[in-house]
Amino acid sequence: MQQRTAEWLDKDKVNRDYHDRQFREPYRSTIAFCNWLETAGLVAREGGLRILDMCSGAGANIYYMSKRYPKMSFIGVDINADLVEQGNVFFQSTGIQDCRLEVGDIYNLDPRYVSEFDGVVSFQTLNWFPEFKAPLEAMAKLRPGWIAVSALLYNGPVSCTIDITEYDDDLEPTRSGFYNVCSLPVVRKHLEGDGFRDFQFTPFEIDVDLPKPGHGLMSTYTEKLEDGRRLQRSGPLLMPWYFIAARQSSAASGSTSSPAS
Numbered sequence: 001m002q003q004r005t006a007e008w009l010d011k012d013k014v015n016r017d018y019h020d021r022q023f024r025e026p027y028r029s030t031i032a033f034c035n036w037l038e039t040a041g042l043v044a045r046e047g048g049l050r051i052l053d054m055c056s057g058a059g060a061n062i063y064y065m066s067k068r069y070p071k072m073s074f075i076g077v078d079i080n081a082d083l084v085e086q087g088n089v090f091f092q093s094t095g096i097q098d099c100r101l102e103v104g105d106i107y108n109l110d111p112r113y114v115s116e117f118d119g120v121v122s123f124q125t126l127n128w129f130p131e132f133k134a135p136l137e138a139m140a141k142l143r144p145g146w147i148a149v150s151a152l153l154y155n156g157p158v159s160c161t162i163d164i165t166e167y168d169d170d171l172e173p174t175r176s177g178f179y180n181v182c183s184l185p186v187v188r189k190h191l192e193g194d195g196f197r198d199f200q201f202t203p204f205e206i207d208v209d210l211p212k213p214g215h216g217l218m219s220t221y222t223e224k225l226e227d228g229r230r231l232q233r234s235g236p237l238l239m240p241w242y243f244i245a246a247r248q249s250s251a252a253s254g255s256t257s258s259p260a261s
């Protein structure tokens with residue numbers, strides 16, 4: 001798979017603030033995702049699981065999880081060596097031993113990750129690839145006990161490929177990136193085809209207001225509906241966030257699916 005990597009590797013295109021500010025304050029979605037993982041029966045506060053965070057950025061999500069789940073150990077894998085170094089320096093300087101980041105490419109993962117993890121998580125990344133099947137398959141090939149992902153999904157038989165371009169003040173193109181929306185039933189079908197069943201899902205509805213940024217570029221903000229729920233938007237797009245999870249068949253407690261929404 002030929003992936004366009006400029007948006008992930010060019011220093012002037014990587015949004016460092018997106019990674020940094022999560023260390024100061026985790027995103028509401030990260031907290032809600034962990035709440036849901038517990039409800040879904042995949043993690044427990046005192047459980048000693050080995051977790052891989054696929055496309056971990058600088059590791060802010062495993063940092064949050066390591067504080068919440070002190071008996072677990074975490075490895076984050078990301079293609080951006082600068083983010084990996086930044087995260088590892090932070091973990092070492094703060095004496096956090098159960099988190100480590102490694103440079104890796106989801107399209108060409110090191111085979112030593114196979115059968116090494118109880119769970120693979122991936123936060124807000126699946127939609128940022130050219131398409132979702134190869135990244136899902138790459139996670140499934142690692143044969144973890146379960147896979148859990150936060151992603152932009154549509155609960156119907158439609159997927160959208162959305163390739164955005166941002167412009168500078170002179171309206172010259174500065175940055176491109178995918179913001180695809182994947183069909184939830186198709187994602188489920190692919191996971192099942194890769195041997196992951198017990199599919200669970202829930203929409204994520206944010207519980208705080210996020211102001212619309214003045215620059216008008218891609219950045220999440222909210223609009224409140226009459227019934228009090230909040231729509232999440234970014235630039236011109238709606239952001240239909242879901243949390244999904246499935247267990248490896250041999251690790252599943254049963255073959256019945258149990259949607260959590």
Ligand SMILES: C[S@@+](CC[C@H](N)C(=O)[O-])C[C@H]1O[C@@H](n2cnc3c(N)ncnc32)[C@H](O)[C@@H]1O
Binds near residue numbers: 008056
């Ligand atoms: C939208 S960011 C999400 C980062 C992190 N999961 C979070 O929630 O903060 C997507 C991440 O995927 C990484 N990435 C992009 N392509 C990748 C690839 N082929 N293999 C591994 N990581 C990749 C990027 O470097 C970036 O850190």
